[in-house]
Amino acid sequence: MRMVDMIAKKRDGGELTTEEIQFLVTGYTDGSIPDYQMSAWAMAVFFRGMTARETGDLTLAMAGSGEQLDLSSLQGIKVDKHSTGGVGDKTTLVVAPLVAAAGIPVAKMSGRGLGYSGGTIDKLESFAGFEVERTREQFLQQVRDIGVSVIGQSGNLTPADKKLYALRDVTATVEAVPLIASSIMSKKIAAGADAILLDVKVGKGAFMKSIEEAETLANAMVAIGSQVGRKTVAVISDMNQPLGFAVGNALEVKEAVETLAGRGPRDLTELVLSIGSRMLVMGGLVGDVEEGRKKLEDLMASGKAVDKLAEMVEAQGGNKQDVYDLSRLPQAKIIHTVTAEQDGFVSAIDAEAIGHASVVLGAGRLTKEMPIDLAVGLVLHKKRGDQVKAGEVLVTIHANEDQLLKNALKEMEGAFQISTAIDGEQPLIYKIIEA
Numbered sequence: 210m211r212m213v214d215m216i217a218k219k220r221d222g223g224e225l226t227t228e229e230i231q232f233l234v235t236g237y238t239d240g241s242i243p244d245y246q247m248s249a250w251a252m253a254v255f256f257r258g259m260t261a262r263e264t265g266d267l268t269l270a271m272a273g274s275g276e277q278l279d280l281s282s283l284q285g286i287k288v289d290k291h292s293t294g295g296v297g298d299k300t301t302l303v304v305a306p307l308v309a310a311a312g313i314p315v316a317k318m319s320g321r322g323l324g325y326s327g328g329t330i331d332k333l334e335s336f337a338g339f340e341v342e343r344t345r346e347q348f349l350q351q352v353r354d355i356g357v358s359v360i361g362q363s364g365n366l367t368p369a370d371k372k373l374y375a376l377r378d379v380t381a382t383v384e385a386v387p388l389i390a391s392s393i394m395s396k397k398i399a400a401g402a403d404a405i406l407l408d409v410k411v412g413k414g415a416f417m418k419s420i421e422e423a424e425t426l427a428n429a430m431v432a433i434g435s436q437v438g439r440k441t442v443a444v445i446s447d448m449n450q451p452l453g454f455a456v457g458n459a460l461e462v463k464e465a466v467e468t469l470a471g472r473g474p475r476d477l478t479e480l481v482l483s484i485g486s487r488m489l490v491m492g493g494l495v496g497d498v499e500e501g502r503k504k505l506e507d508l509m510a511s512g513k514a515v516d517k518l519a520e521m522v523e524a525q526g527g528n529k530q531d532v533y534d535l536s537r538l539p540q541a542k543i544i545h546t547v548t549a550e551q552d553g554f555v556s557a558i559d560a561e562a563i564g565h566a567s568v569v570l571g572a573g574r575l576t577k578e579m580p581i582d583l584a585v586g587l588v589l590h591k592k593r594g595d596q597v598k599a600g601e602v603l604v605t606i607h608a609n610e611d612q613l614l615k616n617a618l619k620e621m622e623g624a625f626q627i628s629t630a631i632d633g634e635q636p637l638i639y640k641i642i643e644a
């Protein structure tokens with residue numbers, strides 16, 4: 210087999226065989242296929258697309274390019290969850306302990322934030338001493354003992370995707386649906402899940418800006434799931450405004466704990482219940498989402514959901530008191546409020562601008578190596594649709610340096626739009642896609 214023939218075949222709209230795709234992934238991972246040929250192939254895919262069969266083959270080949278986690282020693286159906294990323298998206302911090310409290314084993318690998326979209330692993334480090342790097346045995350044993358562990362992604366998972374993603378980033382080929390879908394699904398499959406719940410974000414603060422794009426991506430991922438025998442459900446949810454009120458690591462952890470206790474923001478609570486109840490159905494624990502939702506609401510009200518997070522924090526080296534006394538989490542020195550200049554209704558909150566402001570404060574990173582400040586960020590007081598009077602607080606900024614506060618204020622100028630009226634409700638969940 211020759212890579213040049215596969216590039217030509219794809220350039221001319223042909224379909225690669227399973228063997229050709231395996232050859233391409235193996236060759237690219239071991240270095241025998243150079244970047245320039247892989248770039249040409251990725252660009253051919255960008256223009257010509259891939260069939261569902263090719264996309265499934267690419268996913269499995271990338272999943273098999275490195276270490277694969279074997280979760281078979283854990284009892285039950287392992288349901289993983291993945292978000293395509295957004296601003297204020299602390300869903301995993303709530304969903305993981307919540308569904309674990311219901312009885313679904315959660316052995317989850319999560320990422321760090323990059324750019325304006327935050328990462329679960331950074332947020333968890335707001336608990337002093339919390340260890341995100343664990344040996345495979347510690348990770349599995351913790352899930353056997355308490356039902357949940359969330360750790361950082363193993364360095365040796367899907368090396369083919371790591372290399373190809375970096376290449377796509379610099380060759381203008383990131384935005385190819387079969388490549389995005391196979392990239393995400395290969396990591397989920399290598400992480401060992403039996404079933405996968407995908408939260409595909411859409412809007413100003415998300416990777417996918419239109420519902421059509423989000424739906425195309427969701428359909429492609431659900432199709433891959435079916436093809437490789439993993440039940441996959443995609444929820445397409447709104448990311449035009451931040452999720453919940455808090456943006457920034459420790460601030461989001463506090464909001465996640467409040468949500469686990471049943472006192473969370475309406476949108477975050479709704480998303481968590483929608484995702485969590487579907488995970489319970491996929492895990493075979495309940496017959497339908499209504500039953501799942503009721504179970505999760507009971508776990509929130511009884512305090513068992515919060516207790517499960519506390520158990521996880523303790524098991525991974527933190528102090529469980531931090532969960533019950535949120536004033537022990539990192540706190541910023543400067544608290545600054547921004548108020549409304551006019552009466553009206555909040556008609557839009559630019560999630561991307563709020564995300565950028567949080568990065569400027571130090572809550573996120575622009576390069577993978579940048580240190581972050583866990584205490585800083587923003588807390589919204591109003592969401593889209595809320596009525597506001599001139600002088601009322603729109604957002605509280607938590608900062609540790611005056612200059613960074615000034616920079617963040619500049620970054621979020623115009624982020625809140627106030628109008629005399631609003632045109633209808635913006636849905637939180639646009640669509641659920643199942644095979």
Ligand code: URA
Nearest residue numbers: 374388389390392393
């Ligand atoms: N996230 C991924 O993991 N891969 C992509 O290609 C795009 C987003």
